[in-house]
Structures are given as structure tokens and as C-alpha cells.
Amino acid sequence: MVIRRLLTIAIYLLGITNAFGKYSSPETFQIMTEIMDPFQVMQRGKLKGSNVEFVRQVFSNAQVKLPRIDIYPWPRAFQTAQLEGNRFIFPMVRTADREALFEWVGKIAESDFYLYGRKNNKLELNNLEDVKHLQVALMKNDVAYNYFKQKGFESGKNLLVMSDRETIEKLFFNERLPIIISSPFLIQEQAKLHGKNPAEYEQKYFLKDLTVDFYLAASLTTDQNLIERLKQSWPDSILKH
DSSP states (O other), X not given: OHHHHHHHHHHHHHHHHHHHGGGGSGGGOEEEEOOBTTTBEEETTEEESHHXXXXXXXXXXXXXXXXXXXXXXXXXXXXXXXXXXXXXXXXXXXXXXXXXXXXEEEEEEEEOOEEEEETTSOOOOOSHHHHTTSOEEEETTOHHHHHHHHXXXXXXXXXXXXSOHHHHHHHHHTTSSSOEEEOHHHHHHHHHHTTOOGGGEEEEEEOGGGOEEEEEEEOTTSOHHHHHHHHHTOOSOOXXX
């Protein structure tokens, strides 16, 4: 009887190992993100930031070995996560048009977005029609890009498509763009990063339809056992950007 019970336990434990054990190897799946200071930032050759630490904590809670987090331009990471299996990507904004494209593992953060400009730039933006007389710089496949496209903005006219956020920030803080999309927390960090005084910038227009939730998402063919294990280990509290 004792031998039979021990054998049953051994078989049970073997099943758990088969379900999750292969994910202890970093080669079995990939995690992708982009540089978005201060949430994902390289410091002395190491990837840091609040979003990065949040994701690391989730994998630690789940007792799943975390592979190296790879940094890609957002359009490339977005496409890879759709086409290849066992791919995770963060921070992905969850929207209706993206719902069926990914597995939504867990919410990392939430944020409200505004159009910011310099205080000495007396722009009066009362609605999006006023904004159409300016140029808004965005990355393709970014949720803000889709938002402005739906509002009637046109590439090459009032929509400037860029490959990365760093270029957009440089253009704005070097006074080559009149406005930038940011959040109350993020604009402070962006200004400091570019050697500017945050007090020189102000909210010009509240993008009320662009309050967003940031997620860790996965490709549709990512193993469900792994996804469920991460979901069960998700923290109760999230970040506010």
C-alpha cells in the first residue's frame, strides 16, 4: 500500500515537471520589450525600470526561470509576437482591435495621456480639430498611432511616423515638434533625461479616449500551461504611470 501511494505521488510530480519543467530553460520562450525610459531603460549594460522589475517579479512568483529580455523596435516586436510561438511582449496596450491577436497574461500598469507643449508656446487646443493643424509624431502600430488614424489624421500631413520613441523625444525637446504625447509621470522623467526643466512644460490637451492599460501579452500559440502559471502568480497591485 505504501509503495503504491509513493508511486502515485511520483507519477503526479512527474506530470507537473512535464507541464512546467521545460520552461526553466531560457531557450524555450522569448520576452521582448522596447526602450521607454524610465519604465524600460538600459543602465550600465543592464535592463532596468519599473515595468521590467514588475515582469521579473511575476516570473519569480511563478518559479519560472526568466530568459534574457530582448530589446527591439516596437514595430518589430509587435510583428514577431503575432507570427511566432512562445513569444511574450510588454508593455502592450490592450485595445478592442488587438484583443484577438494576443493572449493577455496580466495587467502591469495604467495611464492617462495628454498632449504636452512648452509653456511659452501659447497653443490653444480645444479639440482634436485644432491638433490637426500641427504634426503629431508617433510610432506605427503604437496604440496612439491607431487612435489618431481613427480620428482622421493622415501620415505625411499631420501624422509623422517614426521608428522609435527616443527620436520623437529628441525632436520635441529640441523644439522641432510643438507637442508630444505623454503622461503626468512620464513627462517629468522625459524632461530630466533630455536635460530640461519639467516645469517648462504643461498639458495642452487631455486625450480622454486614450486612457490605457498596459499588459504582458503573449503570442496565441504560447503554451497555455505557462500562461496559466503566470496568471496565478500575478500581483494584486499594479503600477500607475
